Amino acid sequence: MQQAMDLTRYKGRQRSELIEILWDIQKSCGGISKQLQSSLAEQLNLSTSTIEEVVTFYHFFSEEYRGKNQIYLDTSIIAQHRGMKEIRETFEKELGSKIGGLSSCGTIGLFETACIGMSDQSPAALIDFVPFPKLTPKKVEIIVKELKAGVSAKEIAKKFGLGDGANASKFVRTPVCNNIQKKGDVFFTKWKKGEAVSSALSKKPNEVIDMITASGLRGRGGAGFPTGMKWKIASELSADQKYIVCNADEGEPGTFKDRLLLTEFAGLLIEGMKVASYAVGADKGFIYLRAEYFYLRDHLEKQIKDLESKGLLKDFKLKVKMGAGAYVCGEESALLESLEGKRGEPRMKPPFPVEVGLFGKPTIVNNVETFVLAAQVMRYGPQHLNKMGTEKSKGPRLLSISGDVEKPGIYEFPWGVTVAEVLKICGAKNPKIVQVGGPSGTCISKNDFVRQLAFEDLPTGGSFMVFDESRDLFEILENFMQFFVDESCGNCTPCRAGNVILRDLLKKINLGKARPSDLQKMIDWGTLVSKTSRCGLGMSSPNVLLTSFKSFEDEFKNKIKNSDELFFDFDEEKATKEYREFHRE
Amino acid sequence: MGKKVISTVSLAGCFGCHMSVLDIDLKLLDLVELVEFNRSPLTDIKTFTKKVDIGLIEGGCCNAENVEVLREFRKNCDILISLGECAVMGGLPALRNHLSLEECLEEAYCNVPTNKGNKIIPKHEDLPELLDRVYPCHEVVKIDYFLPGCPPSGDVIWSALAALLNGDEPKIAKHLIKYD
Incomplete structure (x- = not known):
């Protein structure tokens, strides 16, 4: 009750x-x-x-009672491939309930949610917002037994062994592992508390911005806007209040690199935000943390306190604010709406947040990785980033690699690395499909493995999912399109209705009921949705269909019915069955 | 060149689209110069007596008879056109698609205010079996052209027919199908 x-x-x-x-x-x-x-x-x-x-907007809020304990299973395609079905069935059996319902004892709710940022240790679930990675049916049985006995999720998690690094620290204490597979020399240097901040404070604000510009740093959320330019615009605006906002709403399925940064590099992140605040003249900041990372909130607040007590955050008030389950809040203007306590619906742009942002004030919104890199630029100088990468993509890129690879986890690569090199290093066997940049990114086949990860070729927000020969392309695509249908905020019609149409067309193709005109229809609708949607969600949601169609045209065409057919296989027997059964009663 | 042959039918529709065919007004006089009507409620011819060039289908499929008639039309017509919202997408009848057949029949025969207390839901071998939901025509047979509207205006119908009779691809001017 x-x-x-x-x-x-x-x-x-x-x-x-x-x-x-x-x-x-x-x-x-x-x-x-x-x-x-x-x-x-x-x-x-x-x-x-x-x-x-x-x-009613946010997935983790509910009008109905969801139980004393709430279990959320990860529905991402990676989790499905790692045996989530069996995990779900075991939960259902042990709880005596179905997905979306309460256990027979009435206190434990079982639900599904989109990717929770644990694709490298799948299948995973959130239980009272404590992550439980690498689930097995045996573990599920133990979890349910303990929950029924009144043991807290945090206590149960401890029994499975705590993760490495800060995951085991007093303020986190979860079984999550960092899975750092490849260290580079930009992110993985020893942090000396205060180094970035004092370097910045020894310069004039415009010099700080010049350094960021010279480093060639571009936003790491995916869109790649030049960070120096964003900061410059904000610094030149005069306003009684400016804000620095960190976008820690890492929602793109298959991405989990911010999880690592928030766990192990939180201090650097906070320093990066302080650097930004100094550069543009802001005295307030927020870290907008996705609800799936609730377990990191105390840790982040502790880090803020630590830096504050060292006097490093003078004239800068920083707070952690929680999301509540909405992929679209990763879009910067939706994120700001959410910070204002509203539905996370994207705003019309322009004006951009840098001019009219949080509470109508100039606001810098940057990704976690961007702030961390900004701090490193302060410590090591712009050439530290500038010397690596390609012409338009400077510095390193953290990749979250998951799927059919030997070593899923976090990799630091310079921009410009080819897909083939990445596949070799992460130990991919018989890779057939690589999804670069998550569901909103690009779907490529073997022919494209020579391509580079870079803004000029294959841009990515860090998600890198690998699928081998045994995987069904259409199962993957349906999972992605369902994700967009679930996550569209519903504000603009092309995205709200268009994604449903695209998903249904895809289902029709997968069922073998589509005709050649349906393929053209898919392309036409995809183009329309991406051209007319209000924000990045709808602009990029058709990408996966359009690019997979290019990469796997034969697989699509094999699913298509002969075009000359005049009579379709309409199953009259099946369609009239309900009527006959009704009258038989 | 002989006259082109046209057939029409109303499946799960309201005959509004047929009324709209009559709405092409004076151009009807041009039309009868160019075409003859075969199977159609307009002629009361009940079965096809010859091969037809253009078939106009009003309404979607709500029962087994609709499916049979639609297949008949596909067999006998070179070009098949879904005429109006119900044929194109199921239209108003498709509002029942999110209800079970049982709920629908009970609402229609037993709970309807003008016949409260009735417990008989008709059943007879002469009555066609209802489908579980209302289907648009293109889920049953191949449809060559779709004319939107509820009903499509006389101008829309005329411009499509005129183009087809001319051997052209029908192109409907945007202002004819812009409703807001």
Whole structure:
């Protein structure tokens, strides 16, 4: 049963704190019922529908009771390939329930969610937001038994052995492993606390920006906007308030490199944000952390406190704010909406966040990796990045490699490395498909393994999924398109309806019911969706279909019916069965 | 050159599209110069008596008879056109697609306000069996052209027919199918 809760404690709180408040309620009551919504609305002096629209937007908020303990299984294609079906069935058996429902004892809810950033240690689940990687049916049995006995997820996790590095530290304590497979000399240097900040503070703000520009650093979230230029624009605007925001909403399936950075390089990240704040003249900052990484919040807050106590964050107030389950919030303007306590729906651009951002003020939004690199530029100088990579893509790129490889995990490569080199180093056997940059990226076949990872050829936000000869292309594509259907915020029609149409066309092709005109239809719809959607989600969601069609044209064409057919295999017997059965009763 | 032959039928439709065919007004006079109508409610010819050039289908398929008639049309017509929303996408009848057949029949025969308390849902071998949902025509047979609208306006129908009779690809001007 959903718990009651006294909400008067929230009286007079700001709208921008809404998501934190909703997290409070969701966690203590197991859900945010209509009744709780309306009493909260009263306390905050907002309309009930304002609360409702936010609650129903985020995957981890629910109106119905989701149990005292909440289990979320990773539905990413990597998890499916690693035996998630068996894990799910074991959970269902042990709990006596189905996905989306409560256990027979009524206190444990079982749900599914998109990639939780554990593709290198799949199959994984979040239990009360503690990650449980490398699940086996045996482990599942133990977990359920312990949960039923009232043991907390954190305690259970400890029994499976803590991970390496900071994963075992007092403020994290989870079984997550870092899986660093290939160290380079940009990220993996020893951090000397305060080095980046003091280097920056010894220079003028515009000199700091010049250094970033000279390093050739481009945004690491995927779009690759030149970081120096972004900072320069923000520094030149005059405003009473500017903000620095770190996008730690690492939602692209198959990406988990920010997980590593947040775990092992949090100090550098924070220093990078401080450097940015000094360069552009901002005194407030936020780390927007995806809900799937809840387990890293205490760790991040501890790191902030540490640096604060050393006086390194003077004149810069930094806070960690949580997401609540929405891929689209990785889009910078949606992220800002979410920080303001609203639905994470992308804004119209322009104006860009750098001009009109958080609360309408100039705002720098950069990826975790970008800030870490900015800090390294301060420590080692711009040529440290500039000397490696290609003409338009300077420096290193952290890759999150998962799928059918011997050594899944984190790799540091210079930009410009070819797909073939990466495949060799990570130990891919018989690779057939490589998905570069996650579902919103590019799907390539053997013919393209000579290509380079670089903004001028194959751009990537870090996700690198490998599938061998045994994998079914269409199963992978359906998983990706379903992801976009689930994650579209629904604001603009091309993305909301278009992704459903694309998914259904794909299903039709996979069922062998499509005709040649359907392939053209898929291309036409894909082009339309990418050209007319409001934000990056819809602009890039058709990529995987359009590029896989180019790479695997024969596989698509083999699925297509003969075009001369006039009569389709409409199963009249099946279509009239319900009617006959109805009258038989 | 002999006259081209046209056939029409209304499956799970409301005859609104047929009314729209009549709405081509004075051009009907041109049309009858160019074509003859074979199987069609307009002529009351019930079975095909010759090979047909163009078949116009109004409505989607909601029962087994619709499927049979549609297949008949495909067999006898060189070009088949889905005429109007119901043929193209199922239209209004397809609103029942998210309900079970049982719910539908009970609502229609037992719970309807004008016949409250009735418990009989008709069943007879002469009544065609209902399909589990309403299907657009192109899920059953190949459809060559789709004319959108509820109903498509007389101008849309005329411009498509005129192009086909001329041996051209029908192209509908945007303003004819822009509804907002």
